[in-house]
Amino acid sequence: MTKIQAFIGRYQLSHLLILAALLLVVMPLAMDIFRLNLVGKYLTYAFVAVGLVLCWGYGGILSLGQGVFFGLGGYCMAMFLKLEASSPEQTAIQSTPGIPDFMDWNQLTALPWFWEPFHSFGFTLLAVILIPALFAFIIAVAMFKRRVGGVYFAIITQAIAAILTILIIGQQGYTGGVNGITDLRTLHGWDIRTDSAKYILYFINAFLLIGCLFAARYIIKSKLGRLLVAMREREDRVRFSGYDVSSFKIFIYCIAAVFSAIGGAMFTLQVGFMSPSFVGIVPSIEMVIFCAVGGRLSILGAVYGTLLVNWAKTSFSESFPELWLFAMGALFIGVVMAFPNGLAGLYQTYVEPRLQRFKKSSDPALASDMDALKTAEIKPNKTKDTESAAEEYSHAGNQ
Amino acid sequence: MLETNKSIPKKDFVLSIEGLTVSFDGFKAVNDLSLYVEEQEIRVIIGPNGAGKTTVLDLICGRTKATEGSIKFKGKELTKLNEHQIVHAGVGRKFQNPSIYEDLTVFENLELSYPRGRNVWGALTFRRDAEVVAKVKEIADMIFLGDKLDMNADLLSHGQKQWLEIGMLLIQDPELLMLDEPVAGMSVSERKQTAELLQRITKDRSVLVIEHDMQFVADIADRVTVLHQGQVLSEGSMERVQSDPKVIEVYLGH
Numbered sequence: 182m183t184k185i186q187a188f189i190g191r192y193q194l195s196h197l198l199i200l201a202a203l204l205l206v207v208m209p210l211a212m213d214i215f216r217l218n219l220v221g222k223y224l225t226y227a228f229v230a231v232g233l234v235l236c237w238g239y240g241g242i243l244s245l246g247q248g249v250f251f252g253l254g255g256y257c258m259a260m261f262l263k264l265e266a267s268s269p270e271q272t273a274i275q276s277t278p279g280i281p282d283f284m285d286w287n288q289l290t291a292l293p294w295f296w297e298p299f300h301s302f303g304f305t306l307l308a309v310i311l312i313p314a315l316f317a318f319i320i321a322v323a324m325f326k327r328r329v330g331g332v333y334f335a336i337i338t339q340a341i342a343a344i345l346t347i348l349i350i351g352q353q354g355y356t357g358g359v360n361g362i363t364d365l366r367t368l369h370g371w372d373i374r375t376d377s378a379k380y381i382l383y384f385i386n387a388f389l390l391i392g393c394l395f396a397a398r399y400i401i402k403s404k405l406g407r408l409l410v411a412m413r414e415r416e417d418r419v420r421f422s423g424y425d426v427s428s429f430k431i432f433i434y435c436i437a438a439v440f441s442a443i444g445g446a447m448f449t450l451q452v453g454f455m456s457p458s459f460v461g462i463v464p465s466i467e468m469v470i471f472c473a474v475g476g477r478l479s480i481l482g483a484v485y486g487t488l489l490v491n492w493a494k495t496s497f498s499e500s501f502p503e504l505w506l507f508a509m510g511a512l513f514i515g516v517v518m519a520f521p522n523g524l525a526g527l528y529q530t531y532v533e534p535r536l537q538r539f540k541k542s543s544d545p546a547l548a549s550d551m552d553a554l555k556t557a558e559i560k561p562n563k564t565k566d567t568e569s570a571a572e573e574y575s576h577a578g579n580q
Numbered sequence: 581m582l583e584t585n586k587s588i589p590k591k592d593f594v595l596s597i598e599g600l601t602v603s604f605d606g607f608k609a610v611n612d613l614s615l616y617v618e619e620q621e622i623r624v625i626i627g628p629n630g631a632g633k634t635t636v637l638d639l640i641c642g643r644t645k646a647t648e649g650s651i652k653f654k655g656k657e658l659t660k661l662n663e664h665q666i667v668h669a670g671v672g673r674k675f676q677n678p679s680i681y682e683d684l685t686v687f688e689n690l691e692l693s694y695p696r697g698r699n700v701w702g703a704l705t706f707r708r709d710a711e712v713v714a715k716v717k718e719i720a721d722m723i724f725l726g727d728k729l730d731m732n733a734d735l736l737s738h739g740q741k742q743w744l745e746i747g748m749l750l751i752q753d754p755e756l757l758m759l760d761e762p763v764a765g766m767s768v769s770e771r772k773q774t775a776e777l778l779q780r781i782t783k784d785r786s787v788l789v790i791e792h793d794m795q796f797v798a799d800i801a802d803r804v805t806v807l808h809q810g811q812v813l814s815e816g817s818m819e820r821v822q823s824d825p826k827v828i829e830v831y832l833g834h
């Protein structure tokens with residue numbers, strides 16, 4: 182069995198801070214706005230991947246339909262932006278001015294009722310979080326209370342992703358159909374297409390992602406994190422220790438959905454449109470691959486995995502567009518078979534021991550007992566409280 | 581049908597099972613079973629394979645739903661409750677194969693079983709305070725694992741895993757402890773230690789044990805119930821049961 186222990190309590194603050202510095206300082210300095218915007222787009226998928234670490238890596242709940250929540254969050258934001266871009270003045274040439282252009286093309290003459298609340302930005306922000314959370318809650322209650330799990334759950338989530346895609350495409354007049362909601366321009370009069378807006382949105386996105394990482398870290402380090410690991414191994418034992426297993430699964434699934442939805446909303450803002458091609462089965466599975474490549478037990482690994490796979494996708498598909506999907510599939514199979522813990526696992530197996538050795542040679546105080554250090558690495562913070570353990574590990578990780 | 585009821589002294593029953601039947605596609609694994617367990621009693625259930633022993637434990641702890649009959653624990657009907665509610669009512673269950681969290685340490689295994697923070701919010705805000713640490717250490721010493729708290733549970737021996745699971749139940753402090761073959765796969769010395777452990781931990785609770793090892797049964801049992809084909813065949817002290825011709829015929833004589 183894998184040394185889950187090696188991962189738990191291992192989210193050293195220092196590693197998170199390194200990632201934060203990379204996202205907030207290095208990337209913006211090293212890249213032009215076009216590339217940075219691209220990274221910002223990739224990072225929106227990282228929200229999904231981090232959510233998958235929680236619900237798949239820790240909770241053992243494989244969802245192949247996270248695109249649903251990414252899409253719901255993205256569509257909520259897109260509906261607000263679209264309404265702002267469809268003021269009567271801007272749409273004066275339509276037969277019904279004041280409604281989004283695609284509705285006019287579909288012979289709608291009035292704004293559908295469920296679009297009305299999206300005139301309000303406050304409502305939209307709430308909806309980005311609450312609608313996906315509620316939807317996830319309904320799915321999770323229906324499934325987990327009946328103890329549907331494993332492969333069956335994965336298939337059902339995939340079916341939901343397919344259904345939602347078909348629904349969006351079929352209800353063209355209400356949703357923009359296969360093109361999605363496009364031509365988004367301003368947020369409260371602030372043009373989101375300018376370079377300065379793209380910089381600002383990139384930073385908002387990065388801060389939100391770091392916030393999600395902190396939240397995920399808190400959950401993993403709490404007793405709930407250990408319960409998830411326990412549930413994944415011995416669901417019955419957890420149940421007969423007096424826990425309502427389904428409530429924990431529902432919780433973690435909803436958290437993963439909310440993370441995805443935040444990513445989706447930030448995607449819409451940075452890329453300027455939202456379409457069903459980010460909702461369906463293929464994007465949902467791609468997001469699972471990002472998570473698997475990064476390491477499904479590492480929230481930071483998920484971020485790096487997302488960036489790496491997307492960077493590879495962009496450069497690879499420029500040269501061999503038809504081959505990319507095959508490469509992606511091969512990557513997934515390869516990672517699962519050869520490195521089940523992904524990049525994070527490789528880092529822990531190969532890089533960290535070297536860092537330890539380096540530390541040992543440079544710090545004679547610690548040189549006394551390398552073995553003790555190693556043991557502590559594998560089984561951290563058992564009898565100490567989590568805070569002091571976190572300090573201990575951030576100390577160990579500070580090279 | 582049974583002559584045993586007259587021998588039951590006037591003590592309160594912790595657990596009363598009446599007319600319990602469970603049918604799997606027509607096959608009655610447990611058939612109109614009645615069983616009463618007193619306070620602080622160690623009751624051992626024996627019986628040949630397929631007699632329905634484990635099914636009875638499954639029914640009590642809610643893993644299997646009864647087709648008919650009632651299970652009352654301290655006057656509370658258990659057949660209508662969920663597993664975790666039954667645990668909260670005070671029933672603890674050990675599985676046949678050691679069921680522990682192998683990815684976690686001994687300490688964490690025990691800590692997760694500590695009865696606090698059992699809902700989502702409680703688990704998120706759970707603090708590993710001095711009380712928890714003290715209780716975990718106390719239980720760990722009791723189950724002979726006091727020096728292995730930091731060890732990953734998958735590194736324990738089979739017998740130690742069994743003890744760990746017993747410890748996970750003890751930390752819940754159940755009033756009724758159900759153990760399914762607690763000494764299976766244990767060495768002779770481990771069996772002895774386990775028998776001592778059980779004697780110690782049953783001081784203030786009732787225990788229902790399934791066991792095949794007759795020496796072990798004789799060591800710990802207050803009374804023995806023999807199940808056969810989902811029904812009670814015989815009940816009473818070990819000597820009495822061992823000399824019962826019906827029991828000899830179906831079970832001990834083999």
